[in-house]
Amino acid sequence: MASYAEKVLAQVKANNPGEPEFHQAVTEVLESLKVVVDNDPVYEQTGLLERLVEPERVLMFRVPWVDDEGRVRINKGYRVQFNSAIGPYKGGLRFHPSVNLSVMKFLGFEQIFKNSLTGLAIGGAKGGSNFDPKGKSDGEVMRFCQSFMTEMFRHIGADTDIPAGDIGVGSREIGFLMGQYKRIRNEYVGVLTGKGLSYGGSLVRKEATGYGLVYLSEEALNSRGDSMRGKTVAVSGSGNVAIYTIEKARELGAKVVTASDSGGWIYDANGIDLDVLKRIKEEERGRISDYAERVKGAVYHPAGDGSVWDVKCHVAFPCATQNELDESAAKTLVANGVILVGEGANMPTTQAGTDVFLANSVIFLPGKAANAGGVATSVLEMAQIDTRLFWSFEKVDRKLQAIVKHIFTNIDDAARRYGMPGNYVAGSNIAGFEKVADAMLAEGIV
Numbered sequence: 001m002a003s004y005a006e007k008v009l010a011q012v013k014a015n016n017p018g019e020p021e022f023h024q025a026v027t028e029v030l031e032s033l034k035v036v037v038d039n040d041p042v043y044e045q046t047g048l049l050e051r052l053v054e055p056e057r058v059l060m061f062r063v064p065w066v067d068d069e070g071r072v073r074i075n076k077g078y079r080v081q082f083n084s085a086i087g088p089y090k091g092g093l094r095f096h097p098s099v100n101l102s103v104m105k106f107l108g109f110e111q112i113f114k115n116s117l118t119g120l121a122i123g124g125a126k127g128g129s130n131f132d133p134k135g136k137s138d139g140e141v142m143r144f145c146q147s148f149m150t151e152m153f154r155h156i157g158a159d160t161d162i163p164a165g166d167i168g169v170g171s172r173e174i175g176f177l178m179g180q181y182k183r184i185r186n187e188y189v190g191v192l193t194g195k196g197l198s199y200g201g202s203l204v205r206k207e208a209t210g211y212g213l214v215y216l217s218e219e220a221l222n223s224r225g226d227s228m229r230g231k232t233v234a235v236s237g238s239g240n241v242a243i244y245t246i247e248k249a250r251e252l253g254a255k256v257v258t259a260s261d262s263g264g265w266i267y268d269a270n271g272i273d274l275d276v277l278k279r280i281k282e283e284e285r286g287r288i289s290d291y292a293e294r295v296k297g298a299v300y301h302p303a304g305d306g307s308v309w310d311v312k313c314h315v316a317f318p319c320a321t322q323n324e325l326d327e328s329a330a331k332t333l334v335a336n337g338v339i340l341v342g343e344g345a346n347m348p349t350t351q352a353g354t355d356v357f358l359a360n361s362v363i364f365l366p367g368k369a370a371n372a373g374g375v376a377t378s379v380l381e382m383a384q385i386d387t388r389l390f391w392s393f394e395k396v397d398r399k400l401q402a403i404v405k406h407i408f409t410n411i412d413d414a415a416r417r418y419g420m421p422g423n424y425v426a427g428s429n430i431a432g433f434e435k436v437a438d439a440m441l442a443e444g445i446v
């Protein structure tokens with residue numbers, strides 16, 4: 001007879017056709033949860049998993065805007081308010097042409113467990129649009145953001161749902177969104193995080209996801225008597241998460257030799273020159289190919305000509321997008337002696353790729369734990385705006401480090417309790433679930 005978790009998984013696939021990313025995310029979590037939910041009838045009796053896999057609310061809306069040529073353009077807008085058992089909905093906004101309902105739901109679902117792992121009181125959500133900010137003028141991006149917020153404002157709030165950035169949504173977009181929210185509501189509240197420092201942002205939020213990823217990796221290595229020092233590191237992506245992953249890895253004594261974007265990837269045997277990379281990506285909004293033109297010795301490969309995972313490294317940090325590291329890339333990394341893989345992006349490793357790492361005793365830190373430093377620091381930003389205080393870089397960084405330590409202890413402990421020491425996929429899914437499940441049981445059938 002199929003177990004409770006298996007029955008619910010079959011229902012998810014049947015009831016949500018054409019949503020492969022959502023199926024993938026739910027499959028991984030429910031596989032991990034079998035050892036918890038199949039041994040205690042309370043979960044099935046209260047329909048807990050059926051409730052967990054169904055978003056509390058899915059908002060889909062039209063986003064009309066006018067481009068620089070005066071043409072009317074229409075994009076799709078989304079906000080998936082997945083689970084508020086432990087706190088207000090919290091999660092990023094993604095602006096990318098690949099955004100669809102399946103991607104929004106997988107991200108919102110993962111966010112539930114990630115946010116729980118931080119130990120802070122935040123529920124799970126995600127939103128965004130299939131709008132592509134690439135190649136758009138600042139004016140077009142502003143008009144798009146204003147139109148997006150003109151619908152979204154009625155569904156969010158500082159105690160209801162607090163969006164932030166993700167792919168394609170950085171400080172420029174958050175600024176435009178905040179300006180429009182304030183204008184509509186006539187109130188200055190912490191309804192968005194990732195804000196600029198001049199209007200209620202927090203120090204370290206920009207760095208937090210990448211720093212948190214490297215802090216967690218250092219914890220995991222320390223637990224085995226090792227550290228980041230002297231390691232060769234492969235990073236994918238060259239956005240917010242990738243840049244500050246590279247920065248912290250270097251600070252801890254590692255050498256990062258790769259970065260990428262959707263156009264291609266670079267290999268720099270001397271270690272990535274961060275000043276050049278930041279100038280290209282944060283100021284000029286340029287391409288990774290520009291890096292190879294400016295830095296002597298760096299080699300550029302267009303997309304399709306191999307990948308960053310072909311490079312020999314001790315540590316791999318996928319920091320671009322979902323399913324960017326597949327089974328064959330995982331096998332190459334293992335053959336090249338990788339000892340740790342930490343997911344800066346959300347679900348960057350395919351299920352088959354993850355299985356390769358786990359079967360080969362690679363320390364594998366899943367995104368729910370590994371990139372939780374970003375959302376955790378968003379909560380530190382909320383705490384500051386609520387109290388009208390502004391904390392120093394060191395203070396926020398110390399709190400971030402303490403949260404990451406707590407995450408490591410929590411996922412390590414859950415993996416041990418269920419007889420799978422060192423399996424941080426199971427540890428993260430189980431530890432993230434426990435708090436949410438307790439809250440859902442306490443709150444009744446809602």
Ligand code: NDP
Pocket residue numbers: 092096098165166167168169170209237238239240241242260261262263319320321322344345346371372374375
């Ligand atoms: P950015 O938009 O700053 O950067 C994204 C990077 O990934 C760019 O280099 C981009 O290249 C590349 N990329 C995106 N989509 C694709 C694709 N389909 N194929 C190839 N390359 C791609 O986003 P972030 O750095 O903020 O986000 C990166 C990942 O980290 C995402 O998975 C996000 O969900 C996750 N994350 C982000 C957090 C945050 O606080 N920002 C927190 C936790 C997780 P190009 O410019 O060419 O598109």
Ligand code: 2IT
Pocket residue numbers: 090091092093114162163164165166193346371372374375376378
């Ligand atoms: O995936 C993520 O955790 C984010 N994009 C950050 C969410 C947040 O609310 O800071």
